[in-house]
């Protein structure tokens with residue numbers, strides 16, 4: 001049984017004060033939900049808000065903290081980077097890696113993503129490993145090949161146990177921040193392909209345990225259909241996670257569909 005995850009990627013948004021307001025609001029809106037049935041809820045603010053948000057959610061025990069990136073070395077002469085132990089120190093459990101914006105604007109490679117995944121898991125945290133094709137690649141019929149190759153490279157040399165703990169997010173680049181969602185059956189098809197790739201490079205047991213999320217313009221109006229698919233274990237959400245009401249609706253929508 002895979003407990004679903006609803007993770008909010010706040011991207012480069014929200015000052016510390018704004019982050020406090022948002023997370024306090026989210027807390028209030030999901031406070032009365034049944035913890036047993038609730039998905040794992042994760043919020044991923046910018047680095048400067050991590051500690052403050054972490055302190056606020058710490059007492060609630062119903063929301064987890066995530067970072068949006070990390071470096072794969074623990075310390076040293078790497079100006080401008082933030083390490084996994086530092087992220088762990090402020091209370092984070094999850095770290096997003098390989099987001100398409102980082103691949104596109106900051107040149108993050110599959111090799112770097114793989115090194116980051118190894119460091120994150122070595123420190124007992126959970127990577128949310130993003131993959132997905134661009135519009136050009138989809139139109140050229142390369143979706144399956146691109147996603148498969150990303151997953152094979154990103155998971156290279158991870159143990160079965162590490163892969164079983166990991167979270168993967170299938171995020172078609174053309175659906176991120178565009179308002180266009182990938183049709184649910186198609187998202188499920190690609191996610192099934194990711195799961196069978198995980199089974200090939202690791203084991204069926206690891207593939208059955210790893211959570212695979214969908215991301216790309218997820219909204220309260222789409223979440224139930226997405227969560228009803230056989231292999232979609234939750235959502236990584238950008239825009240709709242910046243508003244407490246819509247984020248809470250996503251959590252509630254996910255709860256209407258029982259765990260797989």
Ligand code: PEP
Pocket residue numbers: 009011171175176177178179215216217218236237238239240
């Ligand atoms: C994301 O940032 O990972 C994302 C999926 O964004 P949005 O929900 O805005 O498309």
